[in-house]
Amino acid sequence: MRDLKGKTAIITGASRGIGKAIASTAARLGCNIVIAARSEGPLKETAEELKNKYRVEVLAVPCDVTKLEDLENLAHKAKEKFGRIDILINNAGVSSQYPFEKQPFEDFESLVHTNYLGYVRLIRLVINDMIKNKSGAIINMVSGSTLCDPLPRNFLVYSSLKVGLRAFSKGLFWEMRDHGIKITSILPGVTDTDLTGKLQEITADTSRLMTTEAIENAVAFALTVPANVCPLEIAVINQQTPWTAPVIPFKQAHPDK
Numbered sequence: 001m002r003d004l005k006g007k008t009a010i011i012t013g014a015s016r017g018i019g020k021a022i023a024s025t026a027a028r029l030g031c032n033i034v035i036a037a038r039s040e041g042p043l044k045e046t047a048e049e050l051k052n053k054y055r056v057e058v059l060a061v062p063c064d065v066t067k068l069e070d071l072e073n074l075a076h077k078a079k080e081k082f083g084r085i086d087i088l089i090n091n092a093g094v095s096s097q098y099p100f101e102k103q104p105f106e107d108f109e110s111l112v113h114t115n116y117l118g119y120v121r122l123i124r125l126v127i128n129d130m131i132k133n134k135s136g137a138i139i140n141m142v143s144g145s146t147l148c149d150p151l152p153r154n155f156l157v158y159s160s161l162k163v164g165l166r167a168f169s170k171g172l173f174w175e176m177r178d179h180g181i182k183i184t185s186i187l188p189g190v191t192d193t194d195l196t197g198k199l200q201e202i203t204a205d206t207s208r209l210m211t212t213e214a215i216e217n218a219v220a221f222a223l224t225v226p227a228n229v230c231p232l233e234i235a236v237i238n239q240q241t242p243w244t245a246p247v248i249p250f251k252q253a254h255p256d257k
């Protein structure tokens with residue numbers, strides 16, 4: 001297993017849910033951690049928890065990934081404290097479940113800025129140093145919903161942006177591989193977090209929900225494969241996935257009917 005001791009990893013959306021779980025994984029593997037999220041309180045609590053449990057250095061940077069200046073500050077603070085950024089895990093995300101014709105306009109903005117633009121911008125801010133270092137690992141939290149065609153009902157904007165992110169990540173791998181930089185997309189299934197807590201119907205049968213464990217394993221795998229290997233995509237989906245038509249009942253009336 002590759003030694004990650006002393007490497008620096010930024011994890012966005014790390015105050016709870018999947019992000020907190022994978023920040024713990026990176027800390028367990030010996031990385032120094034830079035965690036980011038908007039709410040300072042839970043972020044600081046997570047930082048203390050990780051510091052005490054794993055005896056690694058943890059920097060908590062309040063950051064709204066929809067704001068370029070916050071992302072610039074995050075990259076700057078990470079470099080200032082640790083000298084370099086070896087690993088970036090883009091994970092911060094929001095959800096919005098609506099029949100398209102009812103979806104609020106402001107949700108489009110927040111989905112694009114958080115779940116897509118926030119990822120691309122932060123990568124752009126760290127990639128030149130990774131190119132200079134001739135090494136780096138970037139993990140993007142995509143979604144297992146991108147495996148569905150057509151995309152799951154009521155998640156069109158969320159899922160289509162994740163499709164875009166998945167395509168971007170794959171393309172970026174080809175552009176970056178000669179620089180020694182690995183790019184991995186993780187496609188999680190429906191996982192028991194605050195994000196899914198707000199989704200109706202899908203989470204009604206909680207026995208179908210995954211815990212974060214499989215995603216933590218996927219992150220550990222991606223970060224510890226041999227140097228000349230890149231896990232391009234890792235899908236860890238529910239054994240009985242709740243996305244398929246029989247499980248998500250189609251209750252909306254068709255506009256033509």
Ligand SMILES: NC(=O)c1ccc[n+]([C@@H]2O[C@H](COP(=O)([O-])OP(=O)(O)OC[C@H]3O[C@@H](n4cnc5c(N)ncnc54)[C@H](OP(=O)(O)O)[C@@H]3O)[C@@H](O)[C@H]2O)c1
Nearest residue numbers: 013015017018037038039064065092093190191193194195
């Ligand atoms: N849960 C699932 O079933 C599932 C499935 C597939 C993919 N995913 C993806 O996995 C990622 C994590 O989801 P999760 O389920 O762990 O969600 P979650 O429990 O709601 O946690 C989201 C995290 O992102 C942070 N965040 C949200 N908006 C932010 C912003 N503008 N700037 C900075 N941080 C922000 C939140 O902290 P603050 O609110 O304090 O900012 C929190 O730490 C998302 O990208 C999601 O799309 C989740």
